[in-house]
Every structure is written in structure tokens, then in C-alpha cells.
Amino acid sequence: MNHRFILLLFVSFFALSSFVSGHIDNSDFAGDDVIIRQVTGDEYQLLNSPKHHFGEFKRKFGKSYASQEEHDYRFSVFKANMRLARRHQKLDPTAVHGVTKFFDMTSSEFRKRLGLRSRLRLPDDAGKAPILPTSDLPEDFDWREHGAVTDVKNQGMCGSCWSFSTTGALEGANFIATGKLESLSEQQLVDCDHECDPEELESCDSGCNGGLMNTAFEYTLKVGGLMREEDYPYTGTDGGSCKFDKNKAVASVRNFSVVSLDEDQIAANLVKHGPLAVAINSVYMQTYVGGVSCPQACSKSLDHGVLMVGYGSGGHSPNRIKDKPYWIIKNSWGPEWGENGYYKICKGHNVCGVDSMVSTVVAVDQH
Numbered sequence: 001m002n003h004r005f006i007l008l009l010f011v012s013f014f015a016l017s018s019f020v021s022g023h024i025d026n027s028d029f030a031g032d033d034v035i036i037r038q039v040t041g042d043e044y045q046l047l048n049s050p051k052h053h054f055g056e057f058k059r060k061f062g063k064s065y066a067s068q069e070e071h072d073y074r075f076s077v078f079k080a081n082m083r084l085a086r087r088h089q090k091l092d093p094t095a096v097h098g099v100t101k102f103f104d105m106t107s108s109e110f111r112k113r114l115g116l117r118s119r120l121r122l123p124d125d126a127g128k129a130p131i132l133p134t135s136d137l138p139e140d141f142d143w144r145e146h147g148a149v150t151d152v153k154n155q156g157m158c159g160s161c162w163s164f165s166t167t168g169a170l171e172g173a174n175f176i177a178t179g180k181l182e183s184l185s186e187q188q189l190v191d192c193d194h195e196c197d198p199e200e201l202e203s204c205d206s207g208c209n210g211g212l213m214n215t216a217f218e219y220t221l222k223v224g225g226l227m228r229e230e231d232y233p234y235t236g237t238d239g240g241s242c243k244f245d246k247n248k249a250v251a252s253v254r255n256f257s258v259v260s261l262d263e264d265q266i267a268a269n270l271v272k273h274g275p276l277a278v279a280i281n282s283v284y285m286q287t288y289v290g291g292v293s294c295p296q297a298c299s300k301s302l303d304h305g306v307l308m309v310g311y312g313s314g315g316h317s318p319n320r321i322k323d324k325p326y327w328i329i330k331n332s333w334g335p336e337w338g339e340n341g342y343y344k345i346c347k348g349h350n351v352c353g354v355d356s357m358v359s360t361v362v363a364v365d366q367h
Contacts, residue, residue, distance in 0.1 A: 053099065054078050061101045061336075074104040081105075085287040088295075092284055094324060094346070095291035100337060102286050110286050114304045115159025115210040116279055129257035129360055132268035141267070142310030142328060143275050148172040149309050150183045152341030154334035156236035158208035161305040163189035164332035165277040166216040168307035170226060172274030173361035174251035182250050185232035192242035193219040207238040213277040213305055213359055217256040225252030225365065254363040261355045263347055267311055269360045275330070276308040279357035280345070285331070290339045292326045294346035300353035306331055308358070311347065327354060 054075050057063065065071040081103045088097040102110055143149050150171055155164055163186040175181045193205040193216055205211030205219065220226055227248045259269045259276065270276050282304035284295050310328040329343040345354055 050079050050082065051075075053082065057099055057103055060099075063104060077106055078103050081287070088284055088287045091297060092293055092295040095284070095293040095344075096289040097284070097287040098289045100287060100289065101333075105286075107286075111303060113155070113157050113159055114282055115155070115161040115208070116212065116303050116305050129259045129265070129269055129362070132265060132272060134264040134268050137264070137267055137271060139313045140311065141271055142312075143172055143270075144309055144328075147181055148175040148274055149307075149330060150181060152330065152335045153186070153234070153332050155186070155332040158190070158236040158238070159210050160186060160190050160208055160236070161332055162205065162211035162213050162216060163187075163193075165279075165305035165307050166213045166220070167226065168309075168330060169213070169275055169277040169359065169361050170217075170220065170251050170253060170364070172309075173253075173364050176274050177364045178366055183229040184226040184251055185229050185234070187234045187240075188227055188232045188242075188244055189216050189219070190234075190238065191240045192223070192244050208236070209238070211305075213279070213357075214256075214258070217253050217277075217359065217361065221253040221256070225249030252365040253361055254365045256359055256361050259358040259360055261350065263355060266308075266355060266358055269358075270308060270311070273360045273362050277359045278306055278308045278329075278354060280304050280306055280329070280354045281352040284352065285338075285343060288338055288343060290344075292324050292344045292346050294324060294326075294351060298352040300350060300356060302353050302357055306343070308354075309342075312344070329354075 057078060063074075065074055082099070085097045085099070089095075148171070149168070153164055155161055166189060167184040167186050171182060171184055174184075189205065189211070190207040193211065194207070205215050223244065224246045227244065228250055231245075231248050232243060257269075259266050266276065279302040281299045281301055284293055284298065285304070307330040308327055309330050312326050312328065314324060325347040326344040327347055329345060331338060331341055331343055333341065335341040345351055350356060
């Protein structure tokens with residue numbers, strides 16, 4: 001092999017290693033290994049082929065396929081998603097985009113597992129949150145530090161994100177009211193919450209086929225509460241009969257409100273009432289690994305329900321951009337996604353629609 005080529009290869013590898021170590025704090029990202037960094041630098045493509053990347057992806061996420069034909073197809077999808085991640089990295093430079101467990105899914109397959117209904121409806125029982133004072137808001141706030149957030153959960157292949165967003169908000173409000181952190185049942189919502197106006201079918205909660213947090217709050221208010229996860233465990237499947245036992249309900253909604261688009265009011269409601277149920281456009285989340293996501297262009301079409309648990313005033317980002325305020329979002333894709341299951345998205349200008357549909361549980365009935 002040409003000695004000059006070997007020297008050039010060594011210098012390229014050293015330069016890339018210096019770039020990564022100087023721009024990414026690996027402690028921020030779950031499961032730190034080389035696969036996380038493969039898409040962030042074109043130089044790295046000199047050292048490994050897409051086939052190697054795909055092998056690492058299968059190993060890391062335990063992927064296997066039924067036939068060689070399926071394997072080859074998923075490899076082609078994987079390569080397309082590597083190109084997508086590079087595009088996302090250019091449009092969202094304050095975050096890190098790379099290989100995630102969704103890299104063998106097409107965009108349409110990825111969207112099917114999200115689960116937010118397309119039509120947004122304000123239930124009759126929801127009010128508009130009153131204006132709260134904002135002059136004394138803390139600079140940074142995180143409900144995880146106060147014990148109001150359960151462990152990151154995983155919705156699996158069921159489009160039930162709306163139910164996880166709902167339970168997360170009620171878990172936090174119930175903790176504030178009682179001092180007890182109860183993990184609540186998403187499967188109860190999937191199995192039991194199907195009542196709606198026949199003329200508004202697009203806003204019905206429909207198990208793994210999607211739903212809305214506001215209508216789920218309305219259901220919880222009407223039936224008297226949610227059971228514990230351990231009493232009504234999650235299966236991530238549709239079609240099961242409703243097994244709700246009101247005598248085993250441990251948390252219920254007495255009142256919930258929709259918060260305005262004003263970000264100071266969102267922050268004030270977060271601090272006062274607990275984690276908030278929010279909707280978001282998830283397009284950049286398919287390739288998100290860590291950092292503060294602040295894409296230069298992002299649709300405000302909402303397709304995913306998540307939980308807002310806090311905010312920061314100047315998030316660490318891989319290129320050391322300072323003073324980038326952000327929301328802290330709990331997702332329902334397991335702790336191996338993102339920053340230990342969490343997503344940071346920058347505050348300001350309703351990025352990816354994160355301010356468009358925000359709900360708060362302002363009162364709970366104690367059991």
C-alpha cells in the first residue's frame with residue numbers, strides 16, 4: 001500500500017477523533033459507541049463501509065430479518081436513512097444526528113408508530129389556563145429533580161404516544177398533590193378510551209391507531225381515574241377488552257386546561273402544575289441522538305404526543321453554541337433512544353410546533 005496514502009488516512013482519522021472529542025460530550029448520550037458518531041463526519045466514511053455500519057446497527061439493536069430479501073431491503077432503507085441523518089445534521093447543527101433504532105424503517109413506517117390524531121379538538125371539559133405570574137420563574141427547572149417523573153417507558157410498535165403523554169402529566173400532577181409517584185396504566189387508555197362523537201371520528205382515541213391527550217384527560221375525568229401500571233400492565237396491542245376496575249384507580253383528573261402559545265405561560269404552568277402533555281412534529285426525532293435540536297426548518301404539523309418535564313437556559317450543544325434555551329421532553333421510545341430517552345428542543349418561535357398543543361392537569365382527585 002502507498003505510504004503516502006497510509007499517512008493521509010492516519011491524519012484524517014486523527015483529525016476526526018479530535019473533532020468528535022472537542023465537540024461532543026459523550027456522557028450526554030446513552031450507550032456511547034462508535035455507531036453514534038458515524039453519520040456526523042464525512043471523513044469517517046473513508047474508514048468504514050455502509051455494510052459495516054449496518055452490521056453494527058444490527059448488533060447494537062438486536063435486529064434480525066426473516067429472509068435475505070428482507071435483509072437486503074432493510075439495508076437499502078438503512079442507507080437512505082444515513083443520507084437523511086446527514087441532511088438533518090446540516091439543518092440542525094446544534095444537535096447530533098446519527099444511527100438510531102429506527103434506521104431500518106421507511107418514513108411511512110416510522111410515522112405509523114407515532115399515534116397522534118390529525119384533528120385537534122378542545123373537549124367540553126377543558127378550560128383555558130388562567131394567566132400566571134412569570135416574573136419569578138427559575139432560570140432552569142426540571143421535574144425529574146423533584147421526583148415527579150417516572151422512568152422512561154416504551155410504546156413499542158403501537159401508535160399510543162398520546163396515552164404515554166397523558167399518563168405522564170397525570171403522574172406528575174398526582175405526585176404534587178399526594179407526594180406519591182405512581183406509574184399509571186397506558187394500556188387502560190388503549191383498551192378502554194374509545195368514546196367520542198360519531199361526527200368527529202378523526203378526534204377519537206383509537207388505541208394503537210392514535211388518539212389525543214385532551215380527549216384522554218376527558219375520558220379519565222368521566223370514568224374516575226387510571227389504575228397503576230402493575231395492575232393493568234402495558235401490552236402495546238389493540239383489541240383487548242377493557243379491564244378497568246374503578247376500585248383500583250389511584251389517580252384521576254378533576255380539572256385540566258389548555259395552555260396558550262406564550263412560552264412564559266407554558267413555563268409557568270410547568271413549574272406550578274407539573275409536567276405538561278404536549279404535541280410535536282417528530283421528523284427530526286427519527287435520527288436524533290443528543291444535544292439541543294433547533295432545526296432551521298421544521299413543519300408545525302403535529303404527529304407525536306410527548307411530555308414536557310422542564311427547561312434549561314443555555315443547553316450544551318456539540319458545537320459549543322452557548323445560551324440556547326431549550327425544553328426537556330420525555331419521550332416514549334425507551335431509554336436507548338436520544339439522551340437516555342429524552343429530547344431537548346430549543347425554546348422560541350414554536351419550533352416543530354412544540355408550543356401549539358399544550359395541556360396541564362390543574363387539579364386531581366386524591367384516592
